[in-house]
Amino acid sequence: MASTAGKVIKCRAAVAWEAGKPLVVQEVEVAPPQAMEVRLKILYTSLCHTDVYFWEAKGQTPVFPRILGHEAAGIVESVGEGVTELAPGDHVLPVFTGECKECAHCKSEESNMCELLRINPDRKVMIGDGQARFSVNGQPIYHFLGTSTFSEYTVVHSGCVAKINPEAPLDKVCVLSCGFCTGFGATVNVAKPKKGSTVAIFGLGAVGLAAAEGARVAGASRIIGVDLNSNRFETAKKFGCTEFVNPLEHTKPVQEVLAEMTNGGVDRAVECTGNINAMIQALESVHDGWGVAVLVGVPHKDAEFKTHPIHFLNEKTLKGTFYGHYKPRTDLPVVVEQYLKGELELEKFITHSVRFSEINKAFELMLAGQGLRCIIHMDG
Ligand code: NAD
Ligand code: ZN
Numbered sequence: 001m002a003s004t005a006g007k008v009i010k011c012r013a014a015v016a017w018e019a020g021k022p023l024v025v026q027e028v029e030v031a032p033p034q035a036m037e038v039r040l041k042i043l044y045t046s047l048c049h050t051d052v053y054f055w056e057a058k059g060q061t062p063v064f065p066r067i068l069g070h071e072a073a074g075i076v077e078s079v080g081e082g083v084t085e086l087a088p089g090d091h092v093l094p095v096f097t098g099e100c101k102e103c104a105h106c107k108s109e110e111s112n113m114c115e116l117l118r119i120n121p122d123r124k125v126m127i128g129d130g131q132a133r134f135s136v137n138g139q140p141i142y143h144f145l146g147t148s149t150f151s152e153y154t155v156v157h158s159g160c161v162a163k164i165n166p167e168a169p170l171d172k173v174c175v176l177s178c179g180f181c182t183g184f185g186a187t188v189n190v191a192k193p194k195k196g197s198t199v200a201i202f203g204l205g206a207v208g209l210a211a212a213e214g215a216r217v218a219g220a221s222r223i224i225g226v227d228l229n230s231n232r233f234e235t236a237k238k239f240g241c242t243e244f245v246n247p248l249e250h251t252k253p254v255q256e257v258l259a260e261m262t263n264g265g266v267d268r269a270v271e272c273t274g275n276i277n278a279m280i281q282a283l284e285s286v287h288d289g290w291g292v293a294v295l296v297g298v299p300h301k302d303a304e305f306k307t308h309p310i311h312f313l314n315e316k317t318l319k320g321t322f323y324g325h326y327k328p329r330t331d332l333p334v335v336v337e338q339y340l341k342g343e344l345e346l347e348k349f350i351t352h353s354v355r356f357s358e359i360n361k362a363f364e365l366m367l368a369g370q371g372l373r374c375i376i377h378m379d380g
Pocket of ligand 1: 047048049050053178179182202203204205206207208226227228229232247272273274275277278295296297298299321322323324366369372
């Protein structure tokens, strides 16, 4: 065990004190891990749009002060009582949704919605004792998605940690901890396009482009990227997108534009925007008889999905997924091996990097719709 094991660690964290206000990089205290928990030293983290939604707190429940962040890579510093599968020094990826390996969901091949550790964005404390492990001058600082990776050290339930090959470069594989697996898995594990089929991807950020990459790997012959930001289109070509539609450039609804382009509808649609209109458009864009639409974007808390039921009678299918249907502890080490064998190109998702002290720049880039993933170097 490290000399810090069992002790409070003082380190830097980026604290979100108020909705929409720049994060404050400051010293926090991180308590030792309790039963079934691990304390991680985060080396790299990146920003996903989900962090931005909860920081803005416009369409999500406000919880402050909070340490955001969920896409990251690090090393185990110490482990709490009862943790047997992880040890100090292990290279790991924390994941926002867990795998206890014991509940009905974990035992089922059909689900990654662990009963104990499934994603819960409103939870702000550890599940073991209902307390926060972070504090500033005795004031608790709340957790986010069970991961809170915008801190040099964080405490996570051991069921939300995937142990990976130590050869893997952590500054690259950190994008597997959310964005890449979410999009890629939504296509290959859930939408499952057939060879030669046509797939529409709504939203061409990192998640959507990982979904496009999944369609390319699955052998789709046409991959139609749909985004309100035309600047995304040039980049999206590198991820297999063959055609583009900007809904703002058409007077007809995008569903009709896609139906005309494809003789009745796309075979699969994967929505990666978080926008309710795009979610409805994704369903309505798929071909009757066999089309499948998969929702990935995190919706506004009050969103309602409204469509005519005839779409379902006409045998269109609507699905949704968290984390691309991967079970984090079981599947993620395998995805890391695929990357190490050269089967996945993660580098092209990484367009920017900043020092931890400049983390607010990553927020500015995302709000401006610039770039895909911005890697935040915790030592800077
Ligand atoms: P991003 O901001 O980088 O990309 C989103 C893209 O969608 C942008 O290019 C934007 O211009 C586009 N867009 C927005 N509204 C649109 C509309 N109405 N029509 C077409 N395009 C539109 O975000 P990201 O990090 O790639 O995340 C994408 C979504 O996936 C977010 O909603 C995020 O919260 C969600 N997400 C879900 C999971 C999951 O497990 N289900 C995991 C991670 C992220
Ligand atoms: Zn994410």
